Amino acid sequence: MGVNVRGRSFLTLLDYTPDEIRYLLGLSAEFKRLKRAGIDHSSLKGKQVVLLFEKTSTRTRCAFEVAARDLGMGVTFLDPGSSQMGKKESLADTAKVLGRMYDGIEYRGYKQSVVEDLAKYSGVPVWNGLTDDFHPTQMLADILTVQEEFGDVRGRKLTFFGDARNNVANSLLVICSKLGMKFCACAPEELQPKKELVDRCRRVAEETGAEITLTADIEEGIRDCDVVYTDIWVSMGEPDEIWEKRINLLKPYQVNKELMAKAKPTAIFMHCLPSYHDRLTTTGEEIYQKFGLPAMEVTDDVFLGTQARQFDEAENRMHSIKAVMYATLK
Secondary structure: OOOOOOOOOOOOHHHOOOHHHHHHHHHHHHHHHHHHHHHOOOOOOOEEEEEEOOOOOOOOHHHHHHHHOOOEEEEEOHHHHHOEEEEOOOOOOOOOOHHOOEEEEEOOOOHHHHHHHHHHOOOEEEEEOOOOOOOOHHHHHHHHHHHHHHHOOOOOEEEEEEOOOHHHHHHHHHHHHHOEEEEEEEEEEHHHOOOHHHHHHHHHHHOOOOOOEEOOOOOEEEEEEOEEEOOOOOOOOOOOHHHHHEEEEEEEEHHOHHHOOOOOOOOOOOOOOOOOOOOOOOOHHHHHHHHHOOOOOOHHHHHHHOOEEEEHHHHHHHHHHHHHHHHHHH
16 A cells, blocks of 8 residues: 555654655655756645744755745745734634645744644644754655665664754654664763653664664764764754853764764765854854854864765755655645
């Protein structure tokens, strides 16, 4: 029986089976082929989607807008100042109104409960563009990138270095467990994923053959690694005061040439972006002036090196998001 996710919301990959995830990955690859070949695939003409952004973004907004237009759909963008959601109108009421006007809703913001309530009350598919807990569209782009490099991802080791409690690390843990990969969170003990999520993913891993490792030992994390993954050390919405503590905790986990040299010779580097790999951002320069660090989670030589795949990854956001919207709206 074929996979059918029509009418489903896309809130967390915990809700999707391995077969459904592989279906979305295959669809992502096909849409990438069509896009690069210049073949029209505007098969959702007449449909309308709305993008609700409480957190700003470059990749997520652009990927959703281009993907929707490639599929022939109309797009409305609403930032926090353009909607009364949660202010003069309840979330439930807003969801019900939007569901009468739009065929699908994207939400990028803070609480996972918000995207879940949008799905509960709107009556149309809702797509999680990022919350504090999960970032599922990023994961499809990430694994598509790994597949392009290695083919079958089963048994491949992906190690996340950094704050392994954040939405990206959480979602990597989920998708690796679903697809039979070896996931390693390499971080200080206090920055490891929550036990509840780890336990749930270990149960999934028992069925898929995945392996899950939590360690503070950098040598263990990098050993036999196929994919070296990192993210910024302080997430959007966290206070600036936390920088000093987080830097002191994570400086040993910086991805640099010495670390990459200990991975497999064929290993690739990945980052969901944006990245503080140099001093060419306001934050990067401020951190350098205050702490003397010219780069944070990854050094410039790795970021610009031959093993880096973060811009392939960024492009793949567009293709994977297109797959999610098409599959749930077709």
